[in-house]
Amino acid sequence: MVVSLSRCRFSWRALPACLAILIGAGLLVLPAQAQTIAPKDAVGRRRAMPLPDHWRPVPAGRKGAETKRTAYGAGTPEERRAILDELAGVPLPSPSDLLPRATWRDAEWYLTARELCGLLLELRDAPALNGSPEPLVAVEGWRWTGYKGGSEVGVLNLSAAGITADGRVVCAILTANGDRLQPEDRLARLFSTLFRSAEKSR
Incomplete structure (x- = not known):
């Protein structure tokens, strides 16, 4: 999405x-x-x-x-x-x-990963992104992490941004589209690993 x-x-x-x-x-x-x-x-x-x-x-x-x-x-x-x-x-x-079928091919918003990352960072002081850390993306020692997920039939979006202990900006976006329910648990684990890997990539 x-x-x-x-x-x-x-x-x-x-x-x-x-x-x-x-x-x-x-x-x-x-x-x-x-x-x-x-x-x-x-x-x-x-x-x-x-x-x-x-x-x-x-x-x-x-x-x-x-x-x-x-x-x-x-x-x-x-x-x-x-x-x-x-x-x-x-x-x-x-x-x-509402019938349980995917409708994203007919009516959907479009936002690039770069635009979504910029929006997450711009809104980092908003209550929705500055409350309790999301365990999926929380990294000990980072200055800030923000997460927003969204889903509907056939669509799963996982979005996270963070600022590392040394001030680097990190962002990861995962979007899965299809005609059936997405494997949320599996994709969430992959997304979490991807986001946290930034701690090791310097």
């Missing part, structure tokens, strides 16, 4: 839009009591979706996950925006309404 944030510019002024994009992409998880608030409702659709040419508009939250999936996947950017506008007043589906 790759998401383009070329207009976020990784600044605190752009933080609301950047967070909305990450939430919409499933890279940030809201607490259960806040999950009914769509990112567009918090910061506005246009701020959350500045849409450079290489972007594709994506439903906020789970809106349109099934009802317009086929039309959305085949639509032009203008047709996709029209579908989003049409769905603006439709209630979110319940989990039981």
